[in-house]
Amino acid sequence: MKTIKVRLKDRSYNILVGKDLIASCGRRLKGLDIGRDAIVITNNRVAGLFRRPVLRSLKSACLTALFLTVPDSEKAKSIRIVTGLIDRISRYDVGRRIFIIALGGGVVGDVAGFVSATYKRGIPYAQIPTTLLAQVDSAIGGKTAIDLPVAKNMVGAFYQPRLVISDIRALKTLPADQIRSGIAEVIKYGVIKDGVLFEYLEKNAGKIMALDDASLEFIVSRSSAIKAGIVSKDEFDRKDVRAALNFGHTLGHAVETASGYSGYSHGQAVAIGMAIASKISSRLGILPGREAARIISLIERFGLPSSIRKNLDFSDIYNAHQHDKKFAGTNRFVLPSRIGHVRIVEGVPDNVIRKVLKESTSPSN
């Protein structure tokens, strides 16, 4: 097991990465002294897989558990669902010492985190992420949010968990597409911060996709450490440090928006975004062409797309990109300068973006 510390003064916490950690979650949570009565927010699919081991572990540590489920889709990130959860929790919370466990992927983490942030102005919570995407990204850093019809993640809070338990055995229950979706974020960490991780991915794609324990522990712990380091320096996303995490995301979100949140998974959209950003960087002379090729090749190696499907209109992507909230009015890209390093570039000429977008629209992908 690896332990990674997220250093945020009185809000510091550990990320535990290893095998079969769910079996000991009760003892570990008990040790934090954050409450006696766990409210486990999850969905039916995840509950089907992990309800019994989680319950067994909590009980053996003399913690009680109430399981509350939300829909298994982005639809769970709604004000209606949050209101329903809080109503249920407030009726349960009489004479108890409650805390919350987010058991599931990014959606569950966002909803459970936001409920934890706002119920009684904040109660303790822990993350037990069960997808690769959540383990390497969304469960770390305290960003919680729900959606509004007008846009995703419009209502939320920065609210840190007290512990993150990443059981890599949980990943064995995932379909290959969900592993790939998480891998897109792992590739991102390699490009923005960690040449060693990037090379590891190049050399071990087969073992990773075969869900080899040691490989998963390596990429999850290494990714978690990078995210933890960035979050420690820029908790509230104000200093352009955390901005590096947006590599591939601004364009990726634009691709997601243009496809109506349905055509691509988050990981696929990010993969496309990273490929396009790498091409833009190369065209601007910031990133050597062979490094851009390595990035694109790694993306494709994991079965992720590096170009846009023909049936997405190119101007839609361009327009959606202009409206992304991370833009705040100016054209602003996170571009790699070499593997393991990015810089923020403003005012990329429109014609460069248009040209790369056009090149990246494949008729057959």
Add this chain to the structure above:
Amino acid sequence: MKTIKVRLKDRSYNILVGKDLIASCGRRLKGLDIGRDAIVITNNRVAGLFRRPVLRSLKSACLTALFLTVPDSEKAKSIRIVTGLIDRISRYDVGRRIFIIALGGGVVGDVAGFVSATYKRGIPYAQIPTTLLAQVDSAIGGKTAIDLPVAKNMVGAFYQPRLVISDIRALKTLPADQIRSGIAEVIKYGVIKDGVLFEYLEKNAGKIMALDDASLEFIVSRSSAIKAGIVSKDEFDRKDVRAALNFGHTLGHAVETASGYSGYSHGQAVAIGMAIASKISSRLGILPGREAARIISLIERFGLPSSIRKNLDFSDIYNAHQHDKKFAGTNRFVLPSRIGHVRIVEGVPDNVIRKVLKESTSPSN
């Protein structure tokens, strides 16, 4: 004008207390560089009084303004109202640099603060409190919340404003009952922390109720400084420092609950709570009897109640008290030991509480 600093590291901010400050709010907000487009959350009554001067001041500082109104009652503190506000704000927030102004009393401050805390995971906001209660208490310290049917303030966040502008001239628009409601909190500050303020209230009740400028500036700035000092030491209400602010409130809330939130104003309920707590303290030998008498006499001097009406059932009050969320299972009181000093006392014998409650139920109040 007095300037009081709330010291919370990177979340520090000033409270300005003085005459006619609304006329210069635009310039002061401009100086903070928190945005260019103000969204002023208020209610119709307050907008009728201050919309024009606020708008004029914002415009003269080249800030734009959008006024959004909420109902003028506790009903505004609902998820439905918050959702409506955020929906409206998100549609307005395109190509702008928005920040929020809470213009009004405690309800407006709570709602606007919670919207500010959660919209896009937090945007800057300022408080322009227009009631005495808000100026001396609710606008300071970053507690924001809305209600659930099950209980008040169940959903919220700790989220600090960037500036508090307390224009004491705004108080001249208030009915005497609302001044009295704020005075209950000012008396509280005197009892828990400030013998000088307490004596000032004893000597200047007439001038205060006549809304004399100098007297209002004195009591508002002195109260603000006490609250600011306490909040600086215990931002998240975890260290028993902020607990002193609950003097009179635990019992006061019980009185409010037992009367269905309608029989008493918040200030009246707090006044009753302070009187009862003082009697309990005196009966326990913690507070000299003559000091308890001074507190009760000051409460009555300002036309506030010091005993419970007969038509409130005494056991209801006792039971509601047991369920107050500040109790967390144990009997726990903030009791004065002398004017200007309180201590937290646990395990007050039931028979003492019952006896004092019985004594405090007046047949004719």
